[in-house]
Amino acid sequence: MAMRISYNSPVVLSFTFLSTLLLIINQSSSGALTPFITVGGHMDWSSPLSYLRLFTHVLGHSGWEHLLSNFTFILLIGPILEEKHGSGKLLLMILVTALVTGLFNQLFESSLWGASGIVFMMILLSSVVNAKKGTIPLTFILIATLFLGKEIVNIFHEDQVAQSAHIVGGICGAVFGFMIVQKKSKKKTGEESVAFDSSEELDL
Numbered sequence: 001m002a003m004r005i006s007y008n009s010p011v012v013l014s015f016t017f018l019s020t021l022l023l024i025i026n027q028s029s030s031g032a033l034t035p036f037i038t039v040g041g042h043m044d045w046s047s048p049l050s051y052l053r054l055f056t057h058v059l060g061h062s063g064w065e066h067l068l069s070n071f072t073f074i075l076l077i078g079p080i081l082e083e084k085h086g087s088g089k090l091l092l093m094i095l096v097t098a099l100v101t102g103l104f105n106q107l108f109e110s111s112l113w114g115a116s117g118i119v120f121m122m123i124l125l126s127s128v129v130n131a132k133k134g135t136i137p138l139t140f141i142l143i144a145t146l147f148l149g150k151e152i153v154n155i156f157h158e159d160q161v162a163q164s165a166h167i168v169g170g171i172c173g174a175v176f177g178f179m180i181v182q183k184k185s186k187k188k189t190g191e192e193s194v195a196f197d198s199s200e201e202l203d204l
Helices: 010-028 048-059 064-085 087-106 116-127 138-154 163-203
Strands: none
Touching: 010 048, 010 064, 010 087, 048 087, 064 087, 064 116, 087 116, 087 163, 116 138, 116 163, 138 163
């Protein structure tokens, strides 16, 4: 029986291919797409392009090393999250993280592009995948300390890396994770309540 290649993770794979395509086009056109895939500087609230860039900045990358360092993590963690939470929810979380990191970066009026914020969102989100209501997984504490702690320290170093986007992305992932845990807990409680009521009716 012939083996087929499956498009197993639509959101993650489309995100990867689109970012790769934009990098190829941008490098081939001497940076013609840079204004469309970069957020930063003064926000022109009257320009539709300014709003678009709050989302598209996660698709832009400065080079192959930048892109590969991000999508190595995304291709590793993303499909697991997409399978667990669904394509629609993961896409929504990516868009919200892009918006939040983009708006936060406007406060400092600095240039930002790349999927690093999405990477940190996925890392923190995956660390609470088995969390239960009323508990904080030790894995979450360790990952938050290792990844976000490192970025907080690096804020004080002069480099070209937007640590604030990493931190904000990680915070988004943690918030998403605990919101999902809370929602699942409420749903489970509701189902148990319905089952209990049904058993009472049967006894009658």
